[in-house]
Amino acid sequence: MNIKNTTIAFLLLLSVPLFSQEVAESKGIAVLENNISYLDSIKKTFIKDEMAACVDSLWMKELTDLKLYNEITSDIENNNSDENVDYELPTELLKSRLEAMNAKSPFRIEYNPSLENVIKSYLKYRKKSFEKLMAISDYYFPMFEEAFAQKNVPLEIKYLAVVESALNPKAVSRVGATGLWQFMYQTGKQYNLKIDSYIDDRSDPLKATAAAAEYMANMYAIFGDWELVLASYNSGPGNVSKAIRRSGGKQNYWNIRKNLPKETQGYVPAFLATMYLYEYHNEHGIRPDKGFVKHFETDTILMKKQMSFKQIADLLDLPVAQLQMLNPSYKLNVVPVYGDEKHFLRLPKDKIALFTSNEDKIYAYIQHQLDGREKTFENNRGIAAKANSDEGTTRTRTTYYKVKRGDHLGSIADKYGVAVTDLKKWNKLRSNTIAYGKSLKILSTETVAAVVKKEVVAPVVSREAILEKQRLASMKLKIKKEAVAEIKTNQNTGFYVVQAGDNLNTIAEKNNVTVEEIKEWNHFTTASVPAGKSLQIAAIITDVKEAVAVAETVEPVVLTDIKYTVEKGDNLSSISRKFGTAVADLKEWNKITNPNLTIGNSLIVAKNEVAITTEYATASSFKKKDVFATATTTKSVDYYVKKGDSLYSISKKYPGVSVSDLKKWNGITNEGIKPGMKLKING
Structure with a gap:
């Protein structure tokens, strides 16, 4: 009987929520599941189109990869077009195909051995690259052709974007040229491309292509030859004009080619070879990938x-x-x-x-x-001022975020629900560039319950605990200043000599670091890296990072005056004996002129001592000898430099000693120290 009643009760209990939901729905009230998020509830009400987009994430990764751009840039800069390439392509067949291309193009496409070598080189080494490029071009070429047609520019110039950027709108050259058409900053501004903290129109396919079309039309009005227009796009009209003069007034690209900059000498052949591969890709077995x-x-x-x-x-x-x-x-x-x-x-x-x-x-x-975002401290001052003491008060809370690979200010701001402008202000950033490993300060506000102030006894702090606390506090103040400078002189620091064809992207990839790290270590303000320059590639020392992390958590030592409440029977002599403090000091600290004390008055019984939770003490819990003041005795010791030592590693062995201290005490003007050298440690 008991089992039967229990079963009936259980079934009734289960039916209650179902019945409630039916009633609610019959009245038009939306019922949401307990675990549903606000985002999901919004999306559930969306009116959806039946057609769905299917995107291959691996293909998306391929599109945003800079590998193709680096390969093609390297080919143009380093390819020797005078060197014969062994590839099965009869010269006569190539000539006939080039003639067919020339017949339907405003470009003068004529056979020459240099062009043949570039074409064969692309066919031998770059077939796979062109299969990917042809897939990407399905997206970009229609917009290129539309922009060029409006300015009466040959549609074949669309192939130039393959040579310039490998159709990657995020490509940045070693000299700072950006986007599909590789505009420099000043040229972009000249053609009304917007560049600010949020936007760079040089990476906008439509706007940058319109600017490129206008540039091409302007250069054609000057030179009247499309090959020379291409050469001027790469090296500037000034270099083309000088090459024409040095060639005795000749105005054919192939006749002035030897007088152009080295990169421009391979530029037009690369463009014509790209055009050939697009026109005859089927004949050479190049099968374009599927576009996204x-x-x-x-x-x-x-x-x-x-x-x-x-x-x-x-x-x-x-x-x-x-x-x-x-x-x-x-x-x-x-x-x-x-x-x-x-x-x-x-x-x-x-x-x-x-x-x-x-x-x-x-x-x-x-x-x-x-x-729902946490408001910044400035926006909450008014609220904090009005907060009732019984309900609590608002205070600022500071957290730190260590920048990871792939992070940028937008993603970090979105993660913490703050504005990018606030992040830049809190961390005194002048640009949107952030280095991997950097700690960013993030401010937020929180409400804390009001606490009734109570007089509590100051805990006794041991000498050893205070010493450790002061050592860590000293680390917090000094490690940050010294770590970066010392990393450069540490034995883990390496150097890389820039090779011909290198840019920051390739150097970063070779050394397994980021472009931003290279810029920070070498104090770069531009992306230009001349061949032969020695770049510092620093390895961050793990123990320094750990020390900084520890130091960040350490609260500084707080010095305060210890006070005592006068009790019945107290006088200056008895209080002096209780706390080990001279009567003269008690009089001076408390401005006492009358030796008679009033019960309940507060007296300072110790000056500038360490206390953690309160400034009050009782005689029974306070002993002067147990409280360690900050003034310590200075003692000089000698240290003999060992093999592998650096100023930074030595300073770590002596708490509270910085690299600048070691330099000052020993008259060191540079970072050089040698094994066997004697250093004075004056503290």
Whole structure:
């Protein structure tokens, strides 16, 4: 009977939530599962288009890889077009094909041995590269052709983007040229390309291509020859003009080629060889990879609120890599909204339909996330001032984030729900560049409950504990200043001599470091690295990083005056005996002129001592000899330098001693120390 009743009760209990849900739904009330997120609840209400985009993540990774760009750049700079290449391509057949290309092109495409060698070299060593490039070109070439047609520029110039950037909008040369068309900063500004902290239009396919078309048209008006236009695009019109004069007034590229810069000598042959491979890829067995998206399958939408790529990816179920590929001009992975300027987001057409059908819900979600962010300290001062003491107060909390590979300010700001501008202000950053391994300060606010102040007894602190505390506090102040300088002189530091054809990307890849680390170690302000220059490749010392991490957690030693409340029967003599303090000191510290003391008054009984939780003490718990003041006795010792020692490693052996101390005590002006050398340690 008991089992039967228990079973009935259990079934009734299970039916209650089901019944409640049916009632709620019958009244039109939305019922959400307990674990559903706000994002999921928004997405559940989306009106969706039936067509879905299928994107291969491995293919997306291939598109954003800089390997192709590095390979092609290296080929142009280092390829010797006068060196014969062994490849099965009859010269007569090549001549006939070049004649066919010349017949339908405004370029003068004529056979010469140098061009033959470049074509054969590409066919022998770069077939796989061109299979990938041809897939990417399915997306970019239609927009190139449209822009060139508007300016009456030959459509064949679309192949130049393959030579310039390997069709990678994020490509940056060793001298700082950026984007598909490799515009320098000043040239980009000259052609009205916007470059600021959030946006670099040199990486925008449409805007950069329009600027390239305008440049080509302007150069053709000067030279009247498309090969010379290409040469001027690479080396500048000034170098082409000088080559013409040095050649005795000749105006054919092949006649002035030897008087052009070395890189430009291989530039036009690389362009013509690329055009040949695209025209005759089937005949040479080159099978283009499958492209991820066609140009005509994308569209743009005007943004009304600032959104990060992460937010867009979460809402529309898109890979962030695809957003980066379609919107390469947004440097921080954020589509900004500021002033009267219009900023657009490019998406696959099915995602455009999803976005526009649910625009109000998407912006409501962005606002919800914005409202949920922790406010900065400055914005909360008014709130903190009004906070009731019974409810608690608002205070600033500081956390630190160590930059990892692949991080940028946009992703870090999104992770902590703060603004990029705040991150830059808190860490005194002047640019958007952050080095791998750097610790970023992040401020937030938190509410703490009000605490009634109570008089508690100061705990006794041992001499050893205080010494350790002071040692770690000293490390915190000095390690940061010394670590970077000493890493450069440490035995783990290496050097790399720049080779011909090197750029920061290739050097970073060879040494398993990042471009930003190389820039930081060598104090670079530009991306230019001349051949023959010796670059410092520093290895971060693990124990230094650990020491800094430990030091960050150490609170500085706080010195305070220890006070005592006068009790019945106390006088200056008895208090002096209790705390081991001279009567004269008690009078001086407390400005006592009358020897009679009032019960309940507070007297300073110890000056500048260490206390952790309170400044008050009782005689029974306080002993002067147990409290260690900061003044310590200075004692000089000698240290003999051993093999492998550096100033930094020696300073670590003596707590509180810095590298600058060692230099000052021993009259050292540089970093050089030798085994057997005697150093004075004066503290």
